[in-house]
Amino acid sequence: MPAQSTAPAILDGCRVLDLTDESGVFCTKVLAGLGADVIRIEPPGGHPMRRRAPFYGGQPDPEKSLYWFNFNFNKRGITLDIAAPEGRDILKRLAQGADFLVECFPPGYLDSLGLGYQHLSAGAPRLILTSITPFGQTGPHSRYKASDLTLCAMGGLAYVIGDEDTPPAWTNSEVAYHQAGAQAAVGTMMAHYYRELTGEGQHVDVSAQECVMVAMKPVDLNFKVDGQVPVRRWYTSVFPGAPYLSPIFKARDGWVVGAPSYWPGRDRVRDWLNSEGLGEELFQPSWDGFLLRGEEGSPEQQRRLNELFAALCAKHTVAELVEPGQSRGVHIGPVNSARELAADPHLAARGFLRAVEHPELGGALRYPGAPFQLSETPWRVERRAPLPGEHNREVYAGELGLSAEALASLEQRGVI
């Protein structure tokens, strides 16, 4: 395969069989970015993920799902019915030559096909099988169905997001699925390092519910110490000063996020307010402990500082607040959407967005690039996501050595 970069990648020469769905696909996206040869295995007819909105140009088309593009670029793609007897044999053969298999089937499904860890590892002791499921491989809820929304609920996150007068809220970006895939990547790389040392593979069992719970740490700590069961807007009830931790402020043309009561830095906020003719009262001695010595301050002081900061923000545009605030050493930033991020000069200077050619669309699309910059083994951005069965011939004929007739016959019977 032609590579854009000649630099080595961490997973150069490693083969990943990708049997994930939405709930774990971020894991194989990371492995592909680290340089693995990820073979996306789809059922004949294409993976259901191809039907996920949004679509390029807005019109539903299984070859134009931006959701599919985002999670599957850098991968090759084959079709295979792994439930068909011949399909099972082909998957076993592929697994013999693979380093990783990542899957999201309900617990027990691969076992029922004779493709569980014990079956696959018998002929391939180096294989790492990573299983990403809602609740883990065993246990009373292991057969429960889930979605990103129900995982956010079961992991405790939903209950604390939103306002007191609304139902628990949701993030329109599938944070539970992202967390599951990312933490699966941590576990998979741990297993990979161990294999580099010992030659031994193993089974990595990821619970998406537990992945969601990582973001519950602060809630959980308060519960353990004080027995508090926080609700939405929970930080206002748990930390007296916390309404002021990360509030969103209305600027003239959008929103900023600011932390005027972040310590250290309250004196810088006072100076900034003062330069705009605001907060003369903050120079009274009663404020010194809070503003200059990092004392907690009274709720009234915290509320007032916030109010003054809101008045400052209301006078200016986002651009007039962020750069000047940051140059004063105040914790402040824009509340960005994709539009601002795509035009962000800092990200542009770091070359974050990367063009990926889509010949079928007549041009290139810009994707988020490296999530971290590695000096010797750069993150790979190489090729668009595969079309259905795009690499069937390459893999089945070129690598497994199937004859043209065998291939045609498998195609005809719907196995590939």
Place this chain on the structure above:
Amino acid sequence: MGSHRDVLEGVRVVDFCWAGVGPMTTRHLADFGAEVIKVESMTRVEVCRRAGPHRSAPPDQDSSTQFGNYNSNKLSVSINVKHPEGVELIKRLLRVADVVTDSFSGGVMERLGLGYPQLRQIKPDIIAASLSLMGQSGPHSEYRGHGHILQAMGGLNQLTGWPERQPFAPALAFTDYWVPQLWATAIVGALAHRQKTGQGQFLDCAGLEGAIHATGTAILEFTANGTVRARSGHRHPGYAPHGIYRCRGQDAWCAIAVASDEEWQSFCRALGNPPWTQDERFATCGGRAENAAELDSRITAWTQERSAPDAMRLLQQAGVAAGVAQTVRDLHDDPQLKHRGHFWEWPDPDFRKFTFEGPAFQLSKTPARLRRPSPKLGEHNSYVFLEVLGLADAEYADFIAQGVIN
């Protein structure tokens, strides 16, 4: 376990990380057996040691539960880096290190004489990971902030909550719990690469760039179509119904997500096929989405009659994705989490109220373990300086007398 070594046994990490996001990254390394030596200072105490809630009153520098969680399984040394000998001592430690991590703003490690070029001279195959808000280069590399700022800058708040209300935080500081997953992956990957090739490297980990990976499709949606994804409440283009519904009891809720028309039929059966479910407007996913408000009020009439766990069980028995919006107390009673051993317990009487959550992933041969609670400040000075570095007793005493080790 038993016959297997820990994954990162023998890997030594010199850890300058402070606050939350850096320490959570290196906790992954410590949980899987790395010897993570946290370099601290008595004169400028790690901010997280002051962060509540504390397990004892009055609080002290060893009582923070946040610090306790983020730094379990680690060791602590206290060195005065302002003292010229302090930096020299750190350099000696780096000679026997595999990984060095920091979460300072750009330039701080360089000013200490510990930038990557210098580190490489000390230890040619060192893996140096700088974990920062904006990265080491670019016009905003000096920006200050923390997780609350970062999640908004990364685009998450704009996607959280209700279209008619202001953007909302998707947790207290979601990115604090997200980017460590990416960064730990990168560090372990770099270790694997070094194992294979002998080559170390420098990792420039920018929180902003990691944060954006949690909203990747929304970015592509804009760069490809020019459309800006917005907060959608509970609406999801692939599911209907899709919501969190009020149940019987105080502030009790159950999330329900129906992915297909087939699942819709299962959903209707679970409800006993009441006449309203036969309404043809609800027969297809598109129709249910178009009439979501009415659908949601019908469903709420059903959920309100039931406790959230009962609603979940009835729907799960029919094969429908449903889940209680669990409170933190519910999590501690969750039978699945108990079965998985999610919460680690430490038997030390000082920690009687304290458990640590283990990793959300289990490795069949080499699971993570809790070896020790978080260190007291400087707790491992004598181990690290006498045993790891092999200082003579007199030399060690001299460093203490000079205030180099404090």
